[in-house]
Amino acid sequence: MSQIYNCVHCDAAFDSKKEFEAHVIFSHKTDAISKKKILILGGGFGGMYVLKDLQKKLDVKNISITIVSENNYFLFTPMLPEVASGMLNPRDITIPIRHFCTRAKFYQATVFSVDLAQKLVTITRKFDGKDHALEYDYLILAVGSINNFFGNKKLEENSFTIKTIEDAIELRNQVLLMMEIAAQTGSMGLQQKFLTFTVVGAGFAGVEIIGELNHFVRKSVKQAYPTIDETNINMILISSRNEILPELNKKLGESARSYLKKVGVRIITNVKAVDAGESHVELSDGEIIPCTTLIWTGGVTTNSMIESLICEHGEGGKILVDKYLRLNEHPEVFALGDCAAIPDADTGKFYPPTAQHALRESKIVAHNIKKILVGKTNLREFSYHSKGMMATIGNRAGVASLMGYSVTGVLAWLIWRSYYIMHLPTFEKKIRIGSSWAINLFFGTDLTLIGETKTKNLCEITIEDTPSLKEQLFTDL
């Protein structure tokens, strides 16, 4: 017996499903009404891994999955410091999001706002600045975090950061440029200023970046800058606490500290950076450090889109979620990763913002969405306690805490490399990174300084929407 398809938006009836779906899409500018729409915001550790799991778990014939992210690639952040030091190439640690979209749509755009009441998300396309609205049945918020300068504009204007691939490229260029300038000045005072690199923040990112840069600069100067006096190189790490690497145990923090000291890094504890200019940074104890390179890893916070969401917020403005990673007021909305405040029932605190956690959270989100879609109520709770933490601290040196054991030196560094190469998505990138590491064992550092590149502004051209964007409900705003 043939089936009749009636349109819920008008009186039209169809005896073919294909005609009916085409009618819904083109006459009412919406997706096939039977399809549930899952919208993922953010293509980092949280978003990307939810996408991968959902595509695996769900029958996507009845579901439409869309992912929106500012960049068209997933960034493997643990290896960013190695890009900043030139050990790895930027493309080694970036993987196109489309590579993962086996059954999902991808929009490279910035999420501008989320209307939780209307279930509408407004995105601004990168290439022409046009706004569009996407509707959803289930929403996943995974937009990560941004650098926090605690309102200090001077520090913000004068700092380099290490959060994006552009940051790593800029930092590497800055370090190379400073070495080129220092090599061409006869003044020892100026040479010292150009060769002083100050890192603010002694957590994982800060310690890893000072370790990498220290090795990179000292090795490069020996290799190729005969006019530079090595005693003019100053590597400084600033910690607002009494310790470094507070994420690890005291013993490992101390071990990292004594290693860094041995290889020429000055560590200043119990102070904060309070002011900065083009060629200096001022500390809370009054010390003024003459330096042309200040790197900020002093803290992160949520972006303005997350701040503006009308829902409960937790520490640092993050979105407060329940143990199933859903918003209390909107059970169809999930949040994970650095933008979510996830209470840890065992400690009474919140789970830390790490890639390791975001990965585990993504599994719970994908599982729970699947359960809801098949009408089940037995959702899974998020509970995870890290079995290990590790950091690299320079040339073939690391510190690691694994299942209660402390490991240091070359062994910790080898474990770090093996663990992260294993977790790097795609075989191709594993090969690329393996080759970059191998090349670096046998050859000197690459000192090529590639200048700024130019991109064309396409604002004057009207870009027709692709059919897939038409399938979504969208409105020109």
Ligand SMILES: Cc1cc2nc3c(=O)[nH]c(=O)nc-3n(C[C@H](O)[C@H](O)[C@H](O)COP(=O)(O)OP(=O)(O)OC[C@H]3O[C@@H](n4cnc5c(N)ncnc54)[C@H](O)[C@@H]3O)c2cc1C
């Ligand atoms: C230098 C460095 C080293 C690190 N090392 C480690 C480590 O060794 N181990 C570890 O566990 N963790 C590490 N981390 C932390 C880890 O990177 C984060 O905890 C993790 O990336 C969080 O995942 P996420 O999905 O929440 O955010 P992210 O991975 O940052 O992804 C957020 C995504 O959202 C996109 N986005 C943001 N805003 C918008 C918007 N408005 N519109 C559209 N898209 C948007 C971004 O482009 C990005 O793709 C490191 C971080 C840094 C910076």
